[in-house]
Each structure stands twice: as C-alpha cells, then as structure tokens.
Amino acid sequence: EAGVTQSPRYAVLQEGQAVSFWCDPISGHDTLYWYQQPRDQGPQLLVYFRDEAVIDNSQLPSDRFSAVRPKGTNSTLKIQSAKQGDTATYLCASSFGGGEVFFGKGTRLTVV
Amino acid sequence: QQKVQQSPESLTVSEGAMASLNCTFSDGTSNNFRWYRQHSAKGLEVLVSIFSDGEKEEGRFTAHLNRANLHVSLHIREPQPSDSAVYLCAVSMWGRTNAYKVIFGKGTHLHVLP
Numbered sequence: 001e002a003g004v005t006q007s008p009r010y011a012v013l014q015e016g017q018a019v020s021f022w023c024d025p026i027s028g029h030d031t032l033y034w035y036q037q038p039r040d041q042g043p044q045l046l047v048y049f050r051d052e053a054v055i056d057n058s059q060l061p062s063d064r065f066s067a068v069r070p071k072g073t074n075s076t077l078k079i080q081s082a083k084q085g086d087t088a089t090y091l092c093a094s095s096f097g098g099g100e101v102f103f104g105k106g107t108r109l110t111v112v
Numbered sequence: 113q114q115k116v117q118q119s120p121e122s123l124t125v126s127e128g129a130m131a132s133l134n135c136t137f138s139d140g141t142s143n144n145f146r147w148y149r150q151h152s153a154k155g156l157e158v159l160v161s162i163f164s165d166g167e168k169e170e171g172r173f174t175a176h177l178n179r180a181n182l183h184v185s186l187h188i189r190e191p192q193p194s195d196s197a198v199y200l201c202a203v204s205m206w207g208r209t210n211a212y213k214v215i216f217g218k219g220t221h222l223h224v225l226p
Contacts, residue, residue, distance in 0.1 A: 097212065101202070
C-alpha cells in the first residue's frame with residue numbers, strides 16, 4: 001500500500017513569495033491533516049478535513065494560508081506572501097475514521 | 113481546546129538505563145494515545161499506541177495510560193545511542209462532525225550516552 005505522498009520535499013523562498021504544497025493521502029482515508037513543525041518543536045495542527053469538508057482551520061493563519069481538498073482525496077496547502085516565521089516542515093497525514101494516522105515525509109520550507 | 117504537555121524537554125541517560133518520558137493532556141474525552149519517535153530531519157515513526165488504561169508493550173517500548181490523572185508515559189528499556197531522537201506524544205479525540213483530531217506535544221529530546 002502506498003503511503004502519504006508529499007511534494008515538493010524542499011522549498012526555499014524569499015519573503016513575499018507564494019508557495020503551494022501538495023499531499024496525496026492513502027487511498028480510502030477520509031481524514032486529512034496538515035501540520036506545521038518548526039525546528040525543534042512538535043507538529044502543530046493547522047487544519048484538518050473529513051472528506052472535502054474543513055473540520056477545523058482555527059489554527060491556520062487565514063490571511064496568508066489556505067487549504068483545500070476539493071474531491072476529498074488530494075489536498076493543497078498554499079502560503080501567500082511567505083514570512084521568515086513560516087520556516088518549518090509542513091507535514092501531511094491521513095487516517096480512516098479513528099484508526100492509525102500515517103504521515104508523509106514532509107516539505108521543508110525555508111524563507112529567507 | 114486540548115493541551116498536550118510533555119516533560120522533560122530534554123533527557124540524557126546512559127546506555128542500558130531506563131528512560132521515562134511523560135505526557136499530560138487536558139481533555140478527558142481523549143481516547144487514543146500514541147508515542148512517535150523522530151530522528152533529526154526524518155519522518156515520524158510510531159512506537160506504541162494505547163487506547164485503554166494500563167500498560168501496552170511493543171518491544172523495548174512500554175506505554176502507561178492513566179486517564180483519571182490525564183497522564184500517559186513512555187518507558188524505554190535498555191536504551192541505545194541509536195534511540196537518541198525527539199519523542200512525541202500524540203493525543204486523539206473525536207472532534208466536530210465525527211472527525212478525529214490529533215494533537216501533539218512539543219516533544220522530549222532524548223540523548224543516550226554510550
């Protein structure tokens with residue numbers, strides 16, 4: 001069974017640039033999570049979906065971050081006008097119901 | 113809002129000595145607890161999952177859950193230098209509209225000295 005796939009693996013931006021991260025969850029998984037993990041910290045939940053519906057995006061900086069999962073499968077997380085404070089690894093994860101959560105390898109973002 | 117706190121932030125043990133890590137959570141309806149390990153710049157590796165009070169062992173890793181005390185711990189038997197990593201506690205609960213929410217602590221940095 002293929003795991004959670006994320007791309008790109010790395011991104012380097014200048015402040016003010018935009019970037020999109022893509023996630024392909026495990027087939028059949030209804031719940032998809034996006035986490036931000038700054039260096040030397042635990043993953044912080046940004047947003048999660050059940051199927052195509054956003055369940056909770058309260059931790060997403062809504063003025064610059066957006067996330068969609070239009071068909072309840074793949075998902076895109078976008079940062080408009082990146083800031084140095086956005087430097088982190090962005091992790092996507094998926095699960096089916098309350099089962100085990102599987103993580104992708106992450107996208108490491110550096111904003112200079 | 114669920115809060116998950118881990119202690120200590122950093123722990124140094126000698127090879128072969130037991131390592132004990134702690135995690136407290138605030139939402140008593142949480143029903144699923146996992147410990148992950150993360151080596152530097154690598155992905156998350158699940159070590160042990162526990163769903164009911166008591167103990168769950170997976171190889172050298174044992175989790176203890178005490179829901180009444182809002183506490184889950186991880187004990188690593190005979191740690192080796194290769195166990196040096198960040199250990200993350202993840203607490204899950206049913207959120208709105210029956211979607212499962214997973215919240216992490218900030219992690220414990222474990223250093224195992226040879």
